[in-house]
Amino acid sequence: MVDFEELLSKTQEVEKKKIDEELKKAFTEANLIVDEAYNEILSEYSKRIQEIISKNIEALRGEEAKLEVETKRAVNKEKDYWVQQVFQKTLDELEKIANTKDYKNRIESILSRELTEGAIVYCSNNDKKFIEGILTTKRINNVSVEVDNSIKGGVKIYYPDKKLTRDFTLKTILNQIFEDLRDDVARILFGE
Structure with missing residues (x-):
């Protein structure tokens, strides 16, 4: 027959294996939960970042178009000034x-x-x-x-x-x- 200590030792080993397996399962589940939460947060913040980037790109394009118009106006105004100077010089002659x-x-x-x-x-x-x-x-x-x-x-x-x-x-x-x-x-x- 098996003595008490041996039985206790075997029982402890079996229980230890069960606990190890359950811990591994729990650890795997915890990792899955953390990964899902991480991916969810990453996805949400990626969307927000993309929205912010899109808004900024639209704002920059608007500013760029506005600056282009202002630049063209300034260039045309300067050109008109010099063409008018030629006219005035000719008029003086x-x-x-x-x-x-x-x-x-x-x-x-x-x-x-x-x-x-x-x-x-x-x-x-x-x-x-x-x-x-x-x-x-x-x-x-x-x-x-x-x-x-x-x-x-x-x-x-x-x-x-x-x-x-x-x-x-x-x-x-x-x-x-x-x-x-x-x-x-x-x-x-x-x-x-």
Whole structure:
């Protein structure tokens, strides 16, 4: 027969094995629970992080678009400034054109073609005597000549009976030409 101590020892071993197996099962289950909880938390926070990243990306894209528009506005404003400077410089040079023989011939041609009795010719102070000379030479009577300090060259002809003004000033002609050539001027200035 087996003595008591041996029986006790065997019983302890069997119980120890059972306890070890149950501990292993419990440890495995605990690991599964921890892994599931970890994965759940990881998934939840990953979603939140993705949402935050998406919102930030959208906000950045909005800011980028806004900055692009502001940059284009600033660039266009600067380009317009420089194109306007070219226009102004050209406008300042108009007085030199008014001293050429071609200019004088064209003014004479305009006056011969456009003047009617009772008309008023507006011109620069520099052109007044020249225009009065044309009127005398061409024997165009009953036309008055008045100085308009805003005119640098060319003439405006006012027909009081028709309440009509025809503008042949160099500034008006330059405006028309410049609008047609504005894109070309910008291309030359900015290489576009």
